Amino acid sequence: MMKWIALFAALASGGAAMAQGKAEPPRWSIAIHGGAGTLERKDMTAEKDAAYRAALQAALDAGKSVLAKGGSSLDAVTAVVRVLEEDPKFNAGKGAVYTWEGTHELDAAIMDGRTRAAGAIAGVTTVRSPILLARKVMEDSPHVMLAGRGAEQFADEKGLELVPNSWFDTPERLDALERMKAKKLSALDVDLKFGTVGAVALDAKGNLAAATSTGGMTGKRWGRVGDAPLIGAGTYAENGTCAVSATGWGEYFIRVGVARTICARMSMKGESAQVAADATLADVAKLGGDGGVIVAGANGDVVFGIEAGGMYRARATSAGVNEVAIYRDE
Numbered sequence: 001m002m003k004w005i006a007l008f009a010a011l012a013s014g015g016a017a018m019a020q021g022k023a024e025p026p027r028w029s030i031a032i033h034g035g036a037g038t039l040e041r042k043d044m045t046a047e048k049d050a051a052y053r054a055a056l057q058a059a060l061d062a063g064k065s066v067l068a069k070g071g072s073s074l075d076a077v078t079a080v081v082r083v084l085e086e087d088p089k090f091n092a093g094k095g096a097v098y099t100w101e102g103t104h105e106l107d108a109a110i111m112d113g114r115t116r117a118a119g120a121i122a123g124v125t126t127v128r129s130p131i132l133l134a135r136k137v138m139e140d141s142p143h144v145m146l147a148g149r150g151a152e153q154f155a156d157e158k159g160l161e162l163v164p165n166s167w168f169d170t171p172e173r174l175d176a177l178e179r180m181k182a183k184k185l186s187a188l189d190v191d192l193k194f195g196t197v198g199a200v201a202l203d204a205k206g207n208l209a210a211a212t213s214t215g216g217m218t219g220k221r222w223g224r225v226g227d228a229p230l231i232g233a234g235t236y237a238e239n240g241t242c243a244v245s246a247t248g249w250g251e252y253f254i255r256v257g258v259a260r261t262i263c264a265r266m267s268m269k270g271e272s273a274q275v276a277a278d279a280t281l282a283d284v285a286k287l288g289g290d291g292g293v294i295v296a297g298a299n300g301d302v303v304f305g306i307e308a309g310g311m312y313r314a315r316a317t318s319a320g321v322n323e324v325a326i327y328r329d330e
Helices: 002-019 046-068 073-085 130-140 148-157 171-183 187-191 250-256 258-269 273-287
Strands: 029-037 106-112 117-124 145-147 197-202 208-214 235-238 242-248 291-297 302-307 310-317 322-327
Touching: 029 046, 029 073, 029 242, 029 291, 029 302, 046 073, 046 197, 046 310, 046 322, 073 106, 073 130, 073 197, 073 208, 106 130, 106 235, 117 130, 117 148, 130 148, 130 208, 145 148, 197 291, 208 235, 208 242, 235 258, 242 250, 242 258, 242 273, 250 258, 250 273, 258 273, 258 291, 273 291, 273 302, 291 310, 302 310
Parallel strands: 117 145
Antiparallel strands: 029 197, 029 310, 106 117, 106 208, 197 208, 197 242, 235 242, 242 291, 291 302, 310 322
């Protein structure tokens, strides 16, 4: 008789929890992006659509593999960005856009939500993996950001792979620069999207991390640096709150302090990741900017905020979620 009473009690308890929607939060979660902008179905062939989705899934799988084995969020976001930096479809690493002078200047940042340690680099021209250099700055230097020749000297001293600037060349990016100059277009008109890449993750120990890497904007001049390597603008992570990686018109994301603002709204106003992301991007839009963000919350939420036609994006959780999307209405 006592066994039946215990069984009914357990069933009643489980039913009450389900009725109240108290599902267990995921042990780990991850979101990635490959740029936001004017991404519409009419401009994409079936082959190109499939290629981008496969590339996003491959990068997502790299991060998922780390987290599923109990690895850190920091290692997961690094793994994702490394994959995307090697893929010429994205504006980071191998696929970086050209400056006005016909070279490549790379920026990246990474942040550990556990300690709020951060590393960033800007204006680098010969380092094959900007995100690995940003992580080295965080872990093996007393600084947060290094730029230009000094960053490259540091990379050489730390044994990171150096390549000729021409290694980053791709025909598609060169064509974009040539069209920009010939037709006197803006970077936005010639690119149609911001190809910055990034990742955010929550690991099984509750630690958050964010990473972002970019080649900037086509035809940029005078050593221009956008929001991606700026902690608090394009990249931010803080345990107990959120991790953010942004992609968009950097000048506006810097002025709004997008990444830190999203986390501040969540911690100070109690907003969900989605509400905070949407409200912050609405502020960017008021100023005239656009773009998108990915946000990982301390509760396991992974959300997308989009103030553009679309965003190359994907997310996964230990609860079985696995989504890849491009267009805004997906």
